[in-house]
Amino acid sequence: MAWYDIGKTLSYNCLFNFVIGNRGCGKTYGAKKRAIKQFLDKGYQFVYLRRFADELAETAESYFNDIILNNEFPDIKIEYKNGQYFVNDRLAGYAMALTKAKDYKSISYPLVMLIIFDEFLIEDTGYTRYLKNEVKQFLNFYMSIDRYRGCIVFFLANSVSLINPYTLYWGLTMPKGCTITRKGDVLLQLVQDEEFIQERKNTRFGKLIAGTDFEEYAIENKFID
Numbered sequence: 424m425a426w427y428d429i430g431k432t433l434s435y436n437c438l439f440n441f442v443i444g445n446r447g448c449g450k451t452y453g454a455k456k457r458a459i460k461q462f463l464d465k466g467y468q469f470v471y472l473r474r475f476a477d478e479l480a481e482t483a484e485s486y487f488n489d490i491i492l493n494n495e496f497p498d499i500k501i502e503y504k505n506g507q508y509f510v511n512d513r514l515a516g517y518a519m520a521l522t523k524a525k526d527y528k529s530i531s532y533p534l535v536m537l538i539i540f541d542e543f544l545i546e547d548t549g550y551t552r553y554l555k556n557e558v559k560q561f562l563n564f565y566m567s568i569d570r571y572r573g574c575i576v577f578f579l580a581n582s583v584s585l586i587n588p589y590t591l592y593w594g595l596t597m598p599k600g601c602t603i604t605r606k607g608d609v610l611l612q613l614v615q616d617e618e619f620i621q622e623r624k625n626t627r628f629g630k631l632i633a634g635t636d637f638e639e640y641a642i643e644n645k646f647i648d
Contacts, residue, residue, distance in 0.1 A: 427614050429453035432577075435603070437610035441578045441589060443544070444614025450579045454539045455490050459501065462515040467536040469516040470568060471508070474554065476520040478542070483518035521554065524564040532568050537575055544580035544587055558592040582613075 427449035432440050442450050458469035473479045484503045491501055502509045508516035545551050554560050595611045597604055602613045
């Protein structure tokens with residue numbers, strides 16, 4: 424069961440959608456279903472985006488494994504080959520890294536209407552950092568893909584921090600008591616579902632981490648920072 428309703432986000436008709444929430448609440452799953460459904464219904468392609476090439480190398484091939492395992496699209500074949508996704512042997516999407524944005528500038532992507540930037544928030548303070556002038560780097564990447572067609576972007580992340588390069592760039596804040604706010608064509612959403620929280624707390628792992636700061640982050644959607 425997915426607790427995140429992508430339809431609610433899309434109902435605001437925003438170009439950039441920052442969706443932050445509990446781990447495992449279905450943010451990425453919902454976006455992946457949207458990507459495949461759009462391709463099957465309209466022939467629109469998508470981009471699965473990560474910040475670094477090594478992140479992409481670790482996740483790209485298995486990205487749709489859960490969709491396939493759950494048989495979300497019966498009799499539909501989804502495959503990954505050399506940085507591209509194929510649905511029933513037709514090119515449906517691309518796996519890309521933000522650090523490789525320069526490589527995409529001279530290539531046309533006229534059918535791409537959805538970008539999924541997964542894990543756009545950095546969760547640890549190790550060697551991974553945001554890129555220099557990252558938001559502007561993303562906007563340059565977006566222009567290379569979109570060409571002013573109106574390609575929708577989903578920025579997806581767990582509850583790390585509301586203070587990050589993207590919210591600072593657009594001056595996004597979440598009013599107290601709200602879970603969705605928008606500023607022009609930019610939307611910020613916190614995914615907090617009480618049914619999800621209680622069900623996860625009642626699992627063996629949920630009970631194991633009960634009362635810890637990890638429970639607050641992973642289950643209760645409280646920000647690390």
